[in-house]
Amino acid sequence: MLVGVDWGGTKIEAMAIGDDGQTTTRLREMTPRSDYEGCLATIASLVSRVEDEAGASGTVGVGIPGSVDPRTGIAKGASSTWLNGKPVAEDLRRTLKREVRIANDADCFAVSEAVDGAGAGHHVVFAVILGSGAGAGIAVAGKAHHGPNNGAGEWGHNPLPKPDVTEIPGPACYCGRYGCLERWISGWSFARDYHTHASIDLGPSQPLAPAEIIERMRQGDRLAKLVWSRYVDRVARGLSLVVNILDPDILVFGGGMANVAELYDDLPGKLAEQTFSPCFYTPLTPALHGDSSGVRGAAWLWKE
Numbered sequence: 001m002l003v004g005v006d007w008g009g010t011k012i013e014a015m016a017i018g019d020d021g022q023t024t025t026r027l028r029e030m031t032p033r034s035d036y037e038g039c040l041a042t043i044a045s046l047v048s049r050v051e052d053e054a055g056a057s058g059t060v061g062v063g064i065p066g067s068v069d070p071r072t073g074i075a076k077g078a079s080s081t082w083l084n085g086k087p088v089a090e091d092l093r094r095t096l097k098r099e100v101r102i103a104n105d106a107d108c109f110a111v112s113e114a115v116d117g118a119g120a121g122h123h124v125v126f127a128v129i130l131g132s133g134a135g136a137g138i139a140v141a142g143k144a145h146h147g148p149n150n151g152a153g154e155w156g157h158n159p160l161p162k163p164d165v166t167e168i169p170g171p172a173c174y175c176g177r178y179g180c181l182e183r184w185i186s187g188w189s190f191a192r193d194y195h196t197h198a199s200i201d202l203g204p205s206q207p208l209a210p211a212e213i214i215e216r217m218r219q220g221d222r223l224a225k226l227v228w229s230r231y232v233d234r235v236a237r238g239l240s241l242v243v244n245i246l247d248p249d250i251l252v253f254g255g256g257m258a259n260v261a262e263l264y265d266d267l268p269g270k271l272a273e274q275t276f277s278p279c280f281y282t283p284l285t286p287a288l289h290g291d292s293s294g295v296r297g298a299a300w301l302w303k304e
């Protein structure tokens with residue numbers, strides 16, 4: 001049996017997948033934010049409960065919102081910045097009393113979609129998350145590609161390519177850099193762009209959600225259309241580097257912005273304009289497993 005844990009900034013979820021590939025149990029708890037020991041205890045409790053319900057013990061894979069140093073097992077690059085510097089690999093091994101495989105949550109997403117999701121049958125899957133943050137994971141032949149620094153897929157912390165004068169230096173990122181892609185193409189960044197230019201005061205306590213701005217765009221709101229066009233252009237610029245270097249067999253999209261149907265109409269043309277190759281045949285598709293991909297992919301980390 002495979003047990004997956006998605007250690008997210010908002011919730012921690014555990015899932016058991018039986019030998020037949022079917023989900024047996026799935027449980028979730030709110031993340032005790034900024035409470036590292038509390039998170040470890042929550043993970044231990046969730047794993048124990050899914051194993052009790054399944055009546056078996058399993059291997060455990062954990063997806064985290066960052067990665068671990070492959071030599072020391074210490075967390076790095078996590079958007080939940082309080083996780084950085086913690087000996088996550090050692091602590092999870094001790095807490096769960098077994099070897100634990102750990103991967104970036106976007107890598108888990110990529111694996112889940114590559115194994116039996118939207119990317120099934122494709123050799124190199126580049127999975128893009130356009131949600132509250134923005135990032136990516138790479139799966140090759142159904143396995144996460146990590147690299148010697150566990151840094152593969154850290155697409156969101158590259159600078160926005162071909163910035164115009166208004167895009168320099170760009171907004172500050174939690175990683176300490178400026179103008180990271182994540183700060184331009186997350187759903188939050190899309191909403192921020194709209195609010196920055198909206199003439200009405202929307203108030204800090206009730207900002208419009210990205211989905212509401214998309215609805216305004218569909219109703220003909222000119223600013224929403226402009227902001228959407230600029231958003232798609234930025235996503236295209238960001239992905240053009242990926243296509244130029246890796247030329248993945250498919251691009252799979254997850255996160256809230258991946259639910260916007262217009263993305264699949266508007267992005268391919270803009271991306272084709274940005275890539276070096278004059279031909280562009282890469283399929284772009286929404287993820288199949290949605291919110292479940294993180295926890296499913298964590299479980300698949302032990303699939304041999």
Ligand SMILES: [Zn+2]
Pocket residue numbers: 156157173174175176177180182
């Ligand atoms: Zn950054």
